[in-house]
Each structure stands twice: as C-alpha cells, then as structure tokens.
Amino acid sequence: MTGEVGDVYLLHFTSPYRHARHYRGWSLDAATRIEEHRRGQGARLMKVIKDAGIGFVVAKIEPGTRARERQLKQRGASRDCPVCMAARVIAALAAGKPTSRRMELAA
DSSP states (O other): OOOOOEEEEEEEEEEEETTEEEEEEEESSHHHHHHHHHTTOSSHHHHHHHHTTOOEEEEEEEEEOHHHHHHHHHHOSTTTOHHHHHHHHHHHHHTTOOSSHHHHHHO
C-alpha cells in the first residue's frame, strides 16, 4: 500500500452493466489511466463495459491516496456521484417533492 497522493476518480456509466453503475480508481496520472479505460484496458470491468458498448463520463476527480480510494469504495459510489445526485434532484423536482430537508422546512 502506498501513502503516495495521486488522484481518486469516479467514472459514471452511461448505462448500468448488471449491478454496476460506476467505477472508482486511483492513479498518479488520472488522465492517462482514464484514457486506458476508454480503450478497455486496465480494470476488467472497464473492458467488459467497453465490449458491451457502454460509455462513461468522468464524474469526479479528487486528490487522495489508495487508502482514500478504498474508503470511498466501501461507502458506495452513488452517494458520492454528482451525476446520480443531479438525477435524484431532477426526479424529485419533477415529482413535486422537496429535494432536501431544508427545502421541506421552507415550504
């Protein structure tokens, strides 16, 4: 394990693959690593996603160590995914529901 600080990144799939909607990784060079993922190289899941014709967007990149990557993986990606959060807010607004406790109290 390394305490070296690199980038922890979160990829959001344009369509789910079975149960998977995200991939989180760590790299000292996130741009190069993400391009490898676009080519279906590196992580097995990313090859499967490419072969299935599923794309992805880079949802988040933050500085961190491998330990931070592990911590975030245990927590679950949808909680931390800006794309998923925006979709939840839009769905709630469309349904006429408050999107947060703060909005509920203001209504």
